[in-house]
Amino acid sequence: xxxxxxxxxxxxxxxxxxxxxxxxxxxxxxxxxxxxxxxxxxxxxxxxxxxxxxxxxxxxxxxxxxxxxxxxxxxxxxxxxxxxxxxxxxx
Amino acid sequence: xxxxxxxxxxxxxxxxxxxxxxxxxxxxxxxxxxxxxxxxxxxxxxxxxxxxxxxxxxxxxxxxxxxxxxxxxxxxxxxxxxxxxxxxxxxxxxxxxxxxxxxxxxxxxxxxxxxxxxxxxxxxxxxxxxxxxxxxxxxxxxxxxxxxxxxxxxxxxxxxxxxxxxxxxxxxxxxxxxxxxxxxxxxxxxxxxxxxxxxxxxxxxxxxxxxxxxxxxxxxxxxxxxxxxxxxxxxxxxxxxxxxxxxxxxxxxxxxxxxxxxxxxxxxxxxxxxxxxxxxxxxxxxxxxxxxxxxxxxxxxxxxxxxxxxxxxxxxxxxxxxxxx
Numbered sequence: 001x002x003x004x005x006x007x008x009x010x011x012x013x014x015x016x017x018x019x020x021x022x023x024x025x026x027x028x029x030x031x032x033x034x035x036x037x038x039x040x041x042x043x044x045x046x047x048x049x050x051x052x053x054x055x056x057x058x059x060x061x062x063x064x065x066x067x068x069x070x071x072x073x074x075x076x077x078x079x080x081x082x083x084x085x086x087x088x089x090x091x
Numbered sequence: 092x093x094x095x096x097x098x099x100x101x102x103x104x105x106x107x108x109x110x111x112x113x114x115x116x117x118x119x120x121x122x123x124x125x126x127x128x129x130x131x132x133x134x135x136x137x138x139x140x141x142x143x144x145x146x147x148x149x150x151x152x153x154x155x156x157x158x159x160x161x162x163x164x165x166x167x168x169x170x171x172x173x174x175x176x177x178x179x180x181x182x183x184x185x186x187x188x189x190x191x192x193x194x195x196x197x198x199x200x201x202x203x204x205x206x207x208x209x210x211x212x213x214x215x216x217x218x219x220x221x222x223x224x225x226x227x228x229x230x231x232x233x234x235x236x237x238x239x240x241x242x243x244x245x246x247x248x249x250x251x252x253x254x255x256x257x258x259x260x261x262x263x264x265x266x267x268x269x270x271x272x273x274x275x276x277x278x279x280x281x282x283x284x285x286x287x288x289x290x291x292x293x294x295x296x297x298x299x300x301x302x303x304x305x306x307x308x309x310x311x312x313x314x315x316x317x318x319x320x321x322x323x324x325x326x327x328x329x330x331x332x333x334x335x336x337x338x339x340x341x342x343x344x345x346x347x348x349x350x351x352x353x354x355x356x357x358x359x360x361x362x363x364x365x366x367x368x369x370x371x372x373x374x375x376x377x378x379x380x381x382x383x384x385x386x387x388x389x390x391x392x393x394x395x396x397x398x399x400x401x402x403x404x405x406x407x408x409x410x411x412x413x414x415x416x
Contacts, residue, residue: 060291061144073186
């Protein structure tokens with residue numbers, strides 16, 4: 001009877017320990033997977049937008065400037081239209 | 092038999108001409124003339140680096156290209172107050188734009204919105220001591236090209252895709268007539284979307300008309316305050332909406348005087364600016380050729396004077412259009 005109690009206690013401890021360790025490992029896996037997903041989501045594909053090399057001030061207008069491929073407000077692009085790569089990863 | 096065919100054809104043409112057209116193209120104005128210059132006002136861009144000017148309720152409002160973004164001046168151009176710090180903190184602004192000005196006995200209430208932040212503000216300026224109190228009125232949750240609060244609790248809005256809609260009191264959005272056609276949400280909801288057709292707009296002082304003028308194309312659109320499209324006019328020819336900038340011309344401003352609408356038009360074809368006068372249904376009345384390149388227009392409806400700002404000349408030109416009062 002005494003042996004049975006000791007055996008049961010050891011089994012219980014081993015089981016609960018195992019479950020805890022497994023849960024910990026699973027949790028780590030889950031966190032790692034999330035972290036990887038976040039890193040992947042940061043690597044958005046480049047987007048091409050129409051842009052202009054020259055600009056003039058114009059209230060209410062907006063445009064993309066080829067030089068830095070950024071959008072500017074209250075300015076209009078003039079001259080030849082080109083395209084630039086909008087890289088979210090650099091922002 | 093031939094006579095019958097003739098009358099059928101006449102009837103078809105009559106029906107066609109009676110049908111409401113969505114727009115009409117103006118090739119000429121009934122009258123042409125030179126506007127009478129009343130005075131020129133030279134300004135110093137190192138003092139006021141002007142972006143826009145407005146005359147409202149007996150006051151001048153200068154919008155500057157950098158902080159302080161707004162200057163309130165009396166009718167003799169004496170500065171009463173300035174405000175509008177640049178920044179991202181509360182009561183700081185990234186790209187503030189004037190929406191409306193209402194004056195009462197004690198204060199001038201300047202309503203403006205921040206394009207980038209998508210928020211509407213009120214700056215209440217004490218007429219006696221120039222104290223300014225700024226309060227945020229509404230956060231629209233997205234960047235806004237245009238916001239105008241109406242007396243009935245609605246807003247006229249235009250977000251980044253430049254489509255005008257009413258924001259109702261219950262939060263519902265309803266496009267003004269013609270602005271909800273062929274919406275491509277997949278494209279237009281992109282944060283990188285820049286519409287080829289860009290415009291500015293204004294509400295008439297009697298709050299009965301809403302005019303949209305294109306700053307990229309030769310298009311003028313007039314609505315009533317229920318959103319119904321009263322008329323759409325093109326200057327010279329139908330615009331190519333696929334281009335970012337028209338090779339014909341575009342509008343630089345609009346103002347309401349008496350029963351007419353005055354628009355400042357920059358003609359690429361004629362390489363000059365015009366003041367164009369329309370009636371309240373956008374029928375053309377008269378065109379004035381200007382000897383300057385005009386960038387901004389504002390009007391004084393009490394005196395029938397319009398003021399045109401020229402960035403190149405660093406001057407404001409006041410023209411007499413009192414014949415239309």
